[in-house]
Amino acid sequence: MKPVPVTLSVIRARRVGREVSTHISGVGAAALFAEPLLGLIASRECPGHVLLETLERVPEWVKAGRVIVSGFHSPLEQQVLRSLLRRQGRAVKVLARGFGDPRADYRPTLEEREPFASGRMLIISAFANSVVRTTRATALARNRLVLALATDIVVPHVAAGSPLGALVAEHQLTGRQCDEH
Secondary structure (H helix, E strand, O other), rough: OOOOEEEOHHHHHHOHHHHOOOOOEEEEEEHHHOOOOOEEEEOOOHHHHHHHHHHHHHHHHHHEEEEEEEEOOOOOHHHHHHHHHHHHOEEEEEOOOOOOOOOOOOOOOHHHHHHHHHEEEEEEEEEOOOOOOOOOOHHHHHHHHHHOHHHHHHHEOOOOOHHHHHHHHHHOOOOOOOEOO
């Protein structure tokens, strides 16, 4: 699969910003962008009870037909993705890097193959193909994109004083609510 440009709705493009929205490319089910997106972001380290509480919510999200948008990078986010895909849920994964060599196909991981084939997964990036490593700066930019794309936000855990905490606080100042636990 070769990444192709992804077109956002006018409202999402406005929230994301013109500069970013014109650089988004993806592989998979672009039709997922027509749905309301539930954003999920969490710090890398979080208490075990928060992980369990969040995983208990996944069946509700799947039953309600929610599309989860996330970087699926932190351990909690990765566990949610595994649970979501096992339950036939739908996901938009946002990379904190580019897709790499533009001449090469994107190769889905083993756990991504079936969701791609059944139209339940989209992977996007707003980074140039030359950005091949995730850094603190690209992870923050990715999380900013997740927040901008989401209709609703779930933030199970944010480490005190973290850059993610500052980003969530900044997002809340724009008037959009986050479901924090």
